[in-house]
Amino acid sequence: xxxxxxxxxxxxxxxxxxxQPVDLGLLDNLLGYRLRRAQLxxxxxxxxxxxxxxxxxxxxxxxxxxAANPGLKQSRVSEALGINRANFVALLDELxxxxxxxxxxxxxxxxxxxxxLTPKGEGFLKDAYRHLVGxxxxxxxxxLGSADKQLLxxxxxxxxxxx
Amino acid sequence: xxxxxxxxxxxxxxxxxxxQPVDLGLLDNLLGYRLRRAQLxxxxxxxxxxxxxxxxxxxxxxxxxxAANPGLKQSRVSEALGINRANFVALLDELxxxxxxxxxxxxxxxxxxxxxLTPKGEGFLKDAYRHLVGxxxxxxxxxLGSADKQLLxxxxxxxxxxx
DNA sequence: CATTTTTGTTATATAAGACAACAATACTGG
DNA sequence: CCAGTATTGTTGTCTTATATAACAAAAATG
Numbered sequence: 066x067x068x069x070x071x072x073x074x075x076x077x078x079x080x081x082x083x084x085q086p087v088d089l090g091l092l093d094n095l096l097g098y099r100l101r102r103a104q105l106x107x108x109x110x111x112x113x114x115x116x117x118x119x120x121x122x123x124x125x126x127x128x129x130x131x132a133a134n135p136g137l138k139q140s141r142v143s144e145a146l147g148i149n150r151a152n153f154v155a156l157l158d159e160l161x162x163x164x165x166x167x168x169x170x171x172x173x174x175x176x177x178x179x180x181x182l183t184p185k186g187e188g189f190l191k192d193a194y195r196h197l198v199g200x201x202x203x204x205x206x207x208x209l210g211s212a213d214k215q216l217l218x219x220x221x222x223x224x225x226x227x228x
Numbered sequence: 229x230x231x232x233x234x235x236x237x238x239x240x241x242x243x244x245x246x247x248q249p250v251d252l253g254l255l256d257n258l259l260g261y262r263l264r265r266a267q268l269x270x271x272x273x274x275x276x277x278x279x280x281x282x283x284x285x286x287x288x289x290x291x292x293x294x295a296a297n298p299g300l301k302q303s304r305v306s307e308a309l310g311i312n313r314a315n316f317v318a319l320l321d322e323l324x325x326x327x328x329x330x331x332x333x334x335x336x337x338x339x340x341x342x343x344x345l346t347p348k349g350e351g352f353l354k355d356a357y358r359h360l361v362g363x364x365x366x367x368x369x370x371x372l373g374s375a376d377k378q379l380l381x382x383x384x385x386x387x388x389x390x391x
Numbered sequence: 392c393a394t395t396t397t398t399g400t401t402a403t404a405t406a407a408g409a410c411a412a413c414a415a416t417a418c419t420g421g
Numbered sequence: 422c423c424a425g426t427a428t429t430g431t432t433g434t435c436t437t438a439t440a441t442a443a444c445a446a447a448a449a450t451g
Contacts (some may be wrong), residue, residue, distance in 0.1 A: 087304060096377060220380045
């Protein structure tokens with residue numbers, strides 16, 4: 066590769082400027098950054114496992130809360146999940162349109178809705194969760210191990226207490 | 229799973245439908261859910277610490293990466309942070325308008341921009357980081373402890389490897 | 392009773408993120 | 422060298438997520 070006689074040779078030597086690994090700098094020690102990257106990775110894996118179910122994490126969480134607390138009022142469900150009640154309306158609307166959950170009159174309070182899963186919703190949630198455990202949580206435990214997962218859950222709880 | 233029965237005869241004493249603690253149900257064992265709650269709490273605390281700096285997590289991350297890798301190309305910065313290059317444009321625009329970062333011609337590639345912090349940007353980042361360590365990370369370590377933080381960082385990295 | 396609070400809802404705004412297209416430039420194989 | 426292809430920064434557009442304000446109906450309060 067002798068230099069073909071080219072006029073106006075670039076002043077810089079042609080060092081191909083390879084891919085240096087990019088130093089994270091201050092981010093390396095920032096818990097929030099590392100937490101976010103991990104959370105995005107886990108949600109991504111969740112979505113892959115839920116392909117075919119058309120179920121996003123927030124939707125799953127709503128179904129799970131209703132299943133564990135049938136008849137709970139709408140406001141209490143959204144509050145428990147940290148979802149603003151205004152935004153919760155459309156979320157629940159879709160679950161209701163899909164016949165997975167339903168709003169019922171709350172006994173003793175005509176303002177409130179008591180939320181329940183439909184029979185279809187219960188079966189759907191059970192299937193989704195089985196898929197989740199079989200694929201998603203399986204992959205999680207593959208990289209983490211069961212003991213480390215429990216350890217991690219405990220550490221995360223301490224952080225959640227920050228807010 | 230429990231059938232959505234009426235609460236006809238509570239086995240416990242006559243608690244008049246007070247605020248039961250809301251059972252997390254399936255969510256209790258779902259790492260993604262717990263991760264998200266922790267991440268939101270930590271980001272919330274970050275935002276509190278950065279009040280007055282008008283600096284969101286993503287903006288901080290951009291400044292930190294540029295500071296640690298001066299002259300890095302725009303595409304490499306966005307890629308390192310997992311930010312889609314189209315969305316990165318406006319993000320960088322704002323940092324440039326605030327005179328914290330600047331686009332410079334990349335030597336040897338007229339398509340690319342080499343990114344640098346301005347002197348103001350370097351001072352700003354240093355101040356922001358000092359505030360962050362003094363307040364945010366301090367609170368984090370208060371609930372977590374230094375050793376547990378390092379432990380947690382290691383566990384999070386394993387999860388990030390999922391994606 | 393009058394007043395205030397709660398509940399579900401709509402409307403609206405912003406931020407984040409994904410995706411497609413495009414012009415300019417760089418790279419590649421012949 | 423050229424023609425086709427790939428990359429870079431950019432704009433435009435969509436979709437989610439999230440926050441706030443306002444409102445009517447109903448409940449709680451005093």
